[in-house]
Amino acid sequence: MAFDYPVILSKRGERFLASFPDFPGCYGEGSDRLDAMEDARTEGVNCILQELEEGNPLPPRSLLDELCLREGEEAVMLTLTLPREENWSWLG
Template sequence: MNKLFYPAVFHRAEEGGFWVSFPDFPECFTEGDDMTRAYEMAVEAMGLALVSRKEEGEEIPSPTEIDKVDVEEGTLAIIEFDMLEYQKKHNSRAVKKTLSIPEWLNEEATAMGVNFSQVLQEALLSKLGINK
């Protein structure tokens, strides 16, 4: 679930710019002074909605098919959201983990000056198939 694509409806705001709504996230709205800024804000707003639902253990909805979106007086756009990139950007603080390894392995690695945190991070990235 790294890259997600959801429809969004861009509406012209009376005072200029655009406001954006999401058929799959009725609680989510944003706006921007122009189309570029509105799109950037839409990505961020959708990210907040997705992360919030994920943290609360709520269901992540499947994207509505574009031919089923009621556009009314707006313009349909597809918003691309990269969950992994969002998490890297917003959740990059270090988290302390306690783990156990055999004593002999610890002694060998310590003697060679191995950085345990770096090795664990590299191993996890490799195991998860994530390119840094």
């Protein structure tokens, strides 16, 4: 199962940050854009799994053109693929 959510990419000093506006506190970081996006992908999957395991609904996905970006920021969609499980009990 896969979900698409936007991330906002920004450079912080010598590092890159990829944060999820729809999951406050969920972000990835790395030495370049690719590393930050891969770290964000892992963290995003963990955020989704935690929400589902707790029985919480997932937040609606923001649209890229609706995000307020600061100078130097870029918004991109990131696909988060959940690991396959035998029992998808949270699906109902």
